[in-house]
Amino acid sequence: MSAPKDRWLDRDAGPVVRPYAVTKGRTVPASGPFVGLIDVVMAVGDRMAPADARLGREHRRILRHCRRPITAVDLASDVDLPVGVVRVLLSDLSQYGMLRVVASSPEPAKSERLLRDVLDALQSL
Amino acid sequence: MHYSRSDTVEAEVVPATAKILIAGGFGVGKTTLVGTISEIRPLYTEEMLSDRGIGVDDITGVDRKTTTTVAMDFGRITLRADLTLYLFGTPGQDRFWFMWDELAYGAVGAVVLADTRRLADCFAAVDYFEHRATPFLVAVNCFDGAPSYEPEDVRIALDLDPDTPVVMCDARQRESVKKVLIALFRHAVAKAIAAPAQRA
Numbered sequence: 001m002s003a004p005k006d007r008w009l010d011r012d013a014g015p016v017v018r019p020y021a022v023t024k025g026r027t028v029p030a031s032g033p034f035v036g037l038i039d040v041v042m043a044v045g046d047r048m049a050p051a052d053a054r055l056g057r058e059h060r061r062i063l064r065h066c067r068r069p070i071t072a073v074d075l076a077s078d079v080d081l082p083v084g085v086v087r088v089l090l091s092d093l094s095q096y097g098m099l100r101v102v103a104s105s106p107e108p109a110k111s112e113r114l115l116r117d118v119l120d121a122l123q124s125l
Numbered sequence: 126m127h128y129s130r131s132d133t134v135e136a137e138v139v140p141a142t143a144k145i146l147i148a149g150g151f152g153v154g155k156t157t158l159v160g161t162i163s164e165i166r167p168l169y170t171e172e173m174l175s176d177r178g179i180g181v182d183d184i185t186g187v188d189r190k191t192t193t194t195v196a197m198d199f200g201r202i203t204l205r206a207d208l209t210l211y212l213f214g215t216p217g218q219d220r221f222w223f224m225w226d227e228l229a230y231g232a233v234g235a236v237v238l239a240d241t242r243r244l245a246d247c248f249a250a251v252d253y254f255e256h257r258a259t260p261f262l263v264a265v266n267c268f269d270g271a272p273s274y275e276p277e278d279v280r281i282a283l284d285l286d287p288d289t290p291v292v293m294c295d296a297r298q299r300e301s302v303k304k305v306l307i308a309l310f311r312h313a314v315a316k317a318i319a320a321p322a323q324r325a
Binding site: 082111 | 137138139140141142143144166167168169170171194199201202204205208209210211213227228230231232233234259260303306307310311313314316317318320
């Protein structure tokens, strides 16, 4: 009966804060761009937050993680937040002009070039 | 969205990205397949993921606990410095159907993994990708002890279109999984070439 004291403090215990608390209840961006799972995001260098920006701790943490180009889904994995939450925060940052979003191909299944590139690369793996 | 080049931090390479789905019944070996060929990364997601297009601020989902945090994995294959392929396993349980559309949005193709002992488990996935016109193939995961069938038998059993590839694989073997992905992209390229002609 001597379970370790910290047994509920690992990631299996789930988030301590409800996921959408950090987005102030928003489950989709209020007006910013919708960021797709494999869209690439990157911080815009040294851009100051606009005066009306309301940056939370998680916004700043996300900015630190995208100094180099990274996909939304990799970012969500890195910062350990639900991907829906990350996308709302990314959308905020984009609206503040602090983040660049490069959308992945809009109709990738019709992009013969992209498909061939992947095929060639897979063949030489 | 358009941004001028000078907005970037520095001249960083922005990788092209593509994603595919790995679908099939519960326990058919989707996670094994993804892990065999790619770097596995953990991801938290939640039911609200599916609510794209509902453009309102809404806190009801938070206080009434209609969101469910789901842990899932995805795979990443860095093909080149400027090209990354992502593999998303679709949830095998019916209660996670809501996540399919989100995952399928923008996917270039799909692998439907099948177990010949439970072929019916992949009917739903086959229907789904046929309906969305997502290029897909059926990969039969050859489990030890499972009855072996010819690809043609599987095609008939699943009532597949004649051009939908059926391949045999072992989800534990890297070379085998690689062949599956190559077959999928060959199929996707063929579809991409054929598509404009169909419209003409």
